[in-house]
Amino acid sequence: MNEQNPLDDNKAPRSGKVKSRKYRELWNRPGYLIRRLHQIHVGLFVEECGGEDITPVQFGMLSVLQGGEEMDQLTLSTSVGVDRTSGADVIRRLERRGLLVRTPSERDRRAKLIRITEAGVAYVKRVRPMMARAQERFVEPLTDTEREEFYRLINKMVDANNTASRAPMGAI
Amino acid sequence: MNEQNPLDDNKAPRSGKVKSRKYRELWNRPGYLIRRLHQIHVGLFVEECGGEDITPVQFGMLSVLQGGEEMDQLTLSTSVGVDRTSGADVIRRLERRGLLVRTPSERDRRAKLIRITEAGVAYVKRVRPMMARAQERFVEPLTDTEREEFYRLINKMVDANNTASRAPMGAI
DNA sequence: CCGGTAAACGAAGCATACTCCCTAAATAAA
């Protein structure tokens, strides 16, 4: 690719950096690497889903709804791990495309109940293999053993830091 | 550096049906977990940086500039792993706060050269410990051994999938 | 029943992170 890739540099000067300088270089910061990894996953997802015009969060919401269950916007948003207002935007876009419907609840007139449409169900069925291919490609560089370890470590961090996120995962 | 090694037994997809069930639940999808982990890191960063009004990418840019080197917007953007236009937005915000300056290059009149200001240098020095604490908290749930393994696996994935991101490091 | 609190949502605003399309300038090719 390119020889001025900073990631390539991290092979060279990993010398006797002291503890206090541990995070001096960008590519030694776990948060930075996670951000890059997230970017990479979104890139793979978009690439595999070709012209389907779908994003990971949108597909996540449709996945949760795929069973046919109705839920309000807050429940749906937290179940995919996004903020209430961010979720509302995503839901609006999916409604605009006819993949779900939003009807006022009769039990609680503050709430809007979300339900996937038939078009939504068909859409998920069609796109699911593409999503799966993106996930496969994402972990492809790792061996089976490494993948297991990777999942274990991520889950450990997510579990421990769940409340640190501003959109804690709802217990679905 | 790319591990397309056929000796790795990450075989091609086995049976389509099994594959599609593997990622059926959201919390079994690596991409979903990475997204959550990224959210968590941003949350920790913002929390540790208190009222400093700084984001990981902004701090990353200032870090790269901290040495005093001048560079154009594209070089700066790719060096922190963001897209050209996203980077331009970030740079504009940092310029607005007086943490860096943007001057037209004389060698290449298309380019704007970015240089950190004294205020920017002081700012980075002040905020760096907070950033470091956020990184520490992020990996705190892991043991030392697990951290090493975590870094190794992430780096392996980032290296292998570098071009998959829409903002490949050092490329484009 | 009534008043305070909490929940569900909406609107507006900001930051990241892309897309596509455009201009201008530098460089490579003819």
Added chain:
DNA sequence: TTTATTTAGGGAGTATGCTTCGTTTACCGG
């Protein structure tokens, strides 16, 4: 030298993921 291509940047548009503030509704203690 003229032409073609590439490169740097800007502008507009979209999506995610937050913030704060405000409105309506539900619920609970007195």
